[in-house]
Amino acid sequence: MTSDKSFQTRLRNTSIDLKIALFATLCFGAAGGVFGSVLNNYLSDVHNLGAEARGWLEFPRELPGFLITLVAGAMLIRLRETQMAALAMIFSALGAIGLGYLAPGTALLVLWIVIWSLGDHIIFAVEGPIGLKLARDGGEGHRLGQFGGARNLGTIVGVGTIYVLAKKYGDNYTMFFTFASICAFTAGILYLRLKVGKGDKPSRRLVFKAKYKLFYAISALFGIRKQIFLAFGTWLLVSVYHVEVSTIALLYFISAAIGIILRPLLGEVIDWLGERFVLSADELILLAICLAYAFASDILSAPYDLYLLYSAYVLDSTLFALRIARTTYLKKIADDPTDITPTISLGITIDHAVAMTLPVLSGYLWEAYGYRWVFILAGGIALIGYFVCLQIRIPAKTAENVV
Numbered sequence: 471m472t473s474d475k476s477f478q479t480r481l482r483n484t485s486i487d488l489k490i491a492l493f494a495t496l497c498f499g500a501a502g503g504v505f506g507s508v509l510n511n512y513l514s515d516v517h518n519l520g521a522e523a524r525g526w527l528e529f530p531r532e533l534p535g536f537l538i539t540l541v542a543g544a545m546l547i548r549l550r551e552t553q554m555a556a557l558a559m560i561f562s563a564l565g566a567i568g569l570g571y572l573a574p575g576t577a578l579l580v581l582w583i584v585i586w587s588l589g590d591h592i593i594f595a596v597e598g599p600i601g602l603k604l605a606r607d608g609g610e611g612h613r614l615g616q617f618g619g620a621r622n623l624g625t626i627v628g629v630g631t632i633y634v635l636a637k638k639y640g641d642n643y644t645m646f647f648t649f650a651s652i653c654a655f656t657a658g659i660l661y662l663r664l665k666v667g668k669g670d671k672p673s674r675r676l677v678f679k680a681k682y683k684l685f686y687a688i689s690a691l692f693g694i695r696k697q698i699f700l701a702f703g704t705w706l707l708v709s710v711y712h713v714e715v716s717t718i719a720l721l722y723f724i725s726a727a728i729g730i731i732l733r734p735l736l737g738e739v740i741d742w743l744g745e746r747f748v749l750s751a752d753e754l755i756l757l758a759i760c761l762a763y764a765f766a767s768d769i770l771s772a773p774y775d776l777y778l779l780y781s782a783y784v785l786d787s788t789l790f791a792l793r794i795a796r797t798t799y800l801k802k803i804a805d806d807p808t809d810i811t812p813t814i815s816l817g818i819t820i821d822h823a824v825a826m827t828l829p830v831l832s833g834y835l836w837e838a839y840g841y842r843w844v845f846i847l848a849g850g851i852a853l854i855g856y857f858v859c860l861q862i863r864i865p866a867k868t869a870e871n872v873v
Contacts, residue, residue: 487666488604492620494555494660497653498593499624499726500631501562504650505586507629507722510708511715512569512643517579521709521841525833528701528826530580534588535822541588542595542815551596551603551811552664558596559658561589563651570647589654595818598797599811603666608741610801614794615737622729622791628653629722636716677812684861685800685813686820688749691855692793693821694848695756697828702836702844703783706763710841711776721780725787733791740792745799750859752792753852759786760849764842802864 513519519527534541545554565586573579598614605613632646639645707713740748762782766775797814804810832844 485604487664490660490663491600491604491666492617494657494664495597495617495620496624496627497657497660498559498562498597499621500628501559501566501624501650501653501657502590502621503625503628503722503726504632504646504653505566505590506704507632507719508643508646508715510704511641511718512646514708515641515715516643517576521705521836522833524701524705524709525829525831525836527580527583528697528829531583531587532822532826532829534584535591535818536826537819538591538595538822539812539816539819541592543812545592546811550667551599552661552667554596555593555600555664556658556661558589558592559654559661561592562586562654563589563658565589566647566651566654570644570651591818591822595815596811598794598814600664600666602797602801602810610798611737611740611794612734613737614797615734615740615791618733618737618791618794619730622726622733624653625726626723626730629719629726633716633719633723636719641715677809678816679805679809679813681803681805682800682809682813684858685796685803685817687858688796688799688862689817689821690824691753691821691851691858692796693824694828694851694855695790696821697824697832701829702832702841702848703763703786706841707779707783711779713776721783722787725784728784728788729791732788736791737794740795740798744862744864745795745802746859746862746864748792748795749799749862750856752789752795753856753859755785755789756852757849757856760845760852764845764849799862799864 510524513524513527542554545557549557565582565584565588568578568582568585573582597617601614601617602610628650631649635642635645635649704718707718736748759782762778766778766782769775770778796817797810800810800813800817804813832847835843835847
């Protein structure tokens with residue numbers, strides 16, 4: 471009873487802006503969960519793409535992320551972060567509607583994926599700064615972890631709905647993308663209601679400083695990690711092991727359910743142990759995941775090899791949450807708060823420079839030499855990333871328990 475009263479008290483004391491932002495994040499998570507859980511099956515079943523074509527598709531899909539520095543810079547002249555978030559969700563809703571109803575051929579398929587991707591990358595440029603504005607000093611990881619938990623809860627709503635719909639109606643991609651568009655549009659409306667940051671001075675249009683070079687390097691590493699999970703980890707399950715859309719949705723569901731509890735805890739771990747420890751450990755875990763993707767069938771016989779791959783996929787998805795450590799690290803080293811949003815935007819551009827080129831090479835490796843070499847390459851890069859992350863240092867005035 472005391473615990474219930476304590477929860478109710480905390481809920482009453484939570485600001486209206488924080489409640490709206492968390493619910494918007496939940497809706498955004500639902501839309502993203504739908505998109506992520508059905509895209510690879512959609513590309514394989516409806517458009518009959520092979521591994522090489524799937525790799526090439528990542529180039530236009532990641533192009534908005536590569537250009538996000540210019541896009542966000544232009545928006546920041548007139549819009550605050552919450553307005554940019556609302557516009558991002560409108561783009562995502564339009565992209566989902568297009569994929570569901572207006573993508574009979576490759577050209578329109580690419581167009582709608584680019585529109586969705588534009589919204590997706592704008593929101594990732596501003597969700598961190600919005601969360602930081604709603605955080606207390608020293609509790610940035612905690613607050614961003616809460617946002618991650620809300621996004622995971624939304625993912626559960628999204629993929630849970632897809633799982634039920636797929637079981638009842640089959641792989642009805644029009645229905646799936648319609649649901650995604652509704653979730654994204656709802657998030658856009660909620661972001662428009664936020665007042666946080668309303669009186670802040672505008673962020674700088676472009677920021678590039680040598681001081682932030684390690685942040686840029688970590689951003690590039692994240693681009694590699696993202697492609698392993700979003701593109702080729704899922705593609706391995708779909709194209710080699712012929713995993714159905716309902717099973718991919720179930721894996722998303724499990725990952726999101728774990729993340730509701732684990733993401734806020736990971737935020738606390740970042741505040742406690744520091745970004746250096748967390749990000750370097752993440753690279754070592756990614757190395758193990760890549761080895762599992764590459765050699766599961768050599769280590770274990772069926773169906774246990776597939777169970778190992780499912781476990782690697784869920785772990786990969788869950789630890790994706792550690793990207794918030796980049797944002798908390800940047801806040802601790804930033805010369806000025808107005809540096810944060812444009813620097814995150816530049817970081818996204820850098821990670822997408824990697825994300826646009828690596829899949830093309832990976833798709834070629836997959837077709838020419840087999841899928842194992844894609845994950846061996848990624849594992850080698852993860853090992854390099856471990857040593858890069860060990861270079862992280864926090865200024866003495868803010869350093870806490872850095873390992």
